Amino acid sequence: MKIALILAGYGLVLAVAGPRLLACASWTARAPRLAIACWQALCLAVVASAMLAGLALAVPTMRISGDLAMLLRACVMALRAQYATPGGAAVSIAGAVLALAVFARVTWCLGSHLTSARRERTRHRRAVALVGALDRETGVSVVPDDRPAAYCLPGRGHRIVLTSAALAALGPAELAAVIAHERAHVRGRHHLALAFTAALAAAFPRIGLFSMAASQTARLVELAADDAACATSDELTLAEALLSMAGPGAPAMALAAGGDVADRIRRLIAGRRPLPRWAARLGLAAAVALLMVPFVIAAEPAVAATGMDYCPLTTPTNVMR
Numbered sequence: 647m648k649i650a651l652i653l654a655g656y657g658l659v660l661a662v663a664g665p666r667l668l669a670c671a672s673w674t675a676r677a678p679r680l681a682i683a684c685w686q687a688l689c690l691a692v693v694a695s696a697m698l699a700g701l702a703l704a705v706p707t708m709r710i711s712g713d714l715a716m717l718l719r720a721c722v723m724a725l726r727a728q729y730a731t732p733g734g735a736a737v738s739i740a741g742a743v744l745a746l747a748v749f750a751r752v753t754w755c756l757g758s759h760l761t762s763a764r765r766e767r768t769r770h771r772r773a774v775a776l777v778g779a780l781d782r783e784t785g786v787s788v789v790p791d792d793r794p795a796a797y798c799l800p801g802r803g804h805r806i807v808l809t810s811a812a813l814a815a816l817g818p819a820e821l822a823a824v825i826a827h828e829r830a831h832v833r834g835r836h837h838l839a840l841a842f843t844a845a846l847a848a849a850f851p852r853i854g855l856f857s858m859a860a861s862q863t864a865r866l867v868e869l870a871a872d873d874a875a876c877a878t879s880d881e882l883t884l885a886e887a888l889l890s891m892a893g894p895g896a897p898a899m900a901l902a903a904g905g906d907v908a909d910r911i912r913r914l915i916a917g918r919r920p921l922p923r924w925a926a927r928l929g930l931a932a933a934v935a936l937l938m939v940p941f942v943i944a945a946e947p948a949v950a951a952t953g954m955d956y957c958p959l960t961t962p963t964n965v966m967r
Contacts, residue, residue: 656940704739763837
């Protein structure tokens with residue numbers, strides 16, 4: 647019971663305080679990839695805390711010294727004692743239901759979201775193949791449309807798509823910057839990070855952490871793609887391209903050169919200020935620690951038990967020679 651309460655408290659603190667601190671942090675715009683990792687770790691830590699708390703309620707924990715037979719007998723006796731009383735059985739069943747429900751809900755929503763998005767991308771990819779034309783110079787697909795738009799269809803058989811209006815509006819340098827932005831989405835597999843947070847937001851709509859993580863991740867993947875594009879293009883060139891591309895035009899399942907365009911343009915004009923390497927490594931270590939804490943708490947009885955003598959190696963006094 648103590649372990650379950652600690653895990654529940656840890657998950658509750660993360661769910662309440664975590665998004666407030668992370669959403670208000672100014673460094674996230676300087677290190678968007680690290681910020682994405684932090685949001686993912688925060689969501690995973692909350693989900694893991696709920697599942698492990700349920701398991702801790704369902705399975706009793708103990709510390710025992712002695713041989714292996716004594717350990718097995720103690721485990722059986724502890725399980726019988728916990729399930730023998732109505733209160734103990736109710737708590738154990740509630741814990742098992744909680745763990746299974748969280749796991750099943752997350753798995754179902756994530757699988758449904760990935761399957762639906764892949765189906766839509768496949769359908770749209772076939773439509774692009776029918777109405778679009780391959781631009782041999784840039785290697786992207788061009789579809790006729792009077793609205794300037796650029797987006798990528800990630801996943802297997804990924805494709806970068808531009809409308810004819812975008813191709814006409816962008817100069818050579820701006821076009822290269824936009825294509826680099828979309829290729830960064832594909833290389834970074836940003837659609838998986840978006841799918842995970844969107845699935846959690848759909849699975850638990852009343853938990854503000856997951857909806858905020860979904861919106862913040864959608865913003866941060868655009869910043870991360872901008873940073874990758876700026877490795878080969880000038881920031882002002884990308885800002886001009888974003889200004890030309892602003893507006894609707896991309897399908898819902900695609901990753902497009904859109905989002906909070908005004909904030910992105912201001913960021914590019916002001917000049918990017920990446921975090922120092924030591925700060926980025928420290929932040930990554932903090933994200934990993936945040937995720938590992940629930941597992942360390944849940945494993946504490948087992949870790950403590952490893953230092954106990956289950957199989958004493960004392961020499962019997964009446965050994966036959």
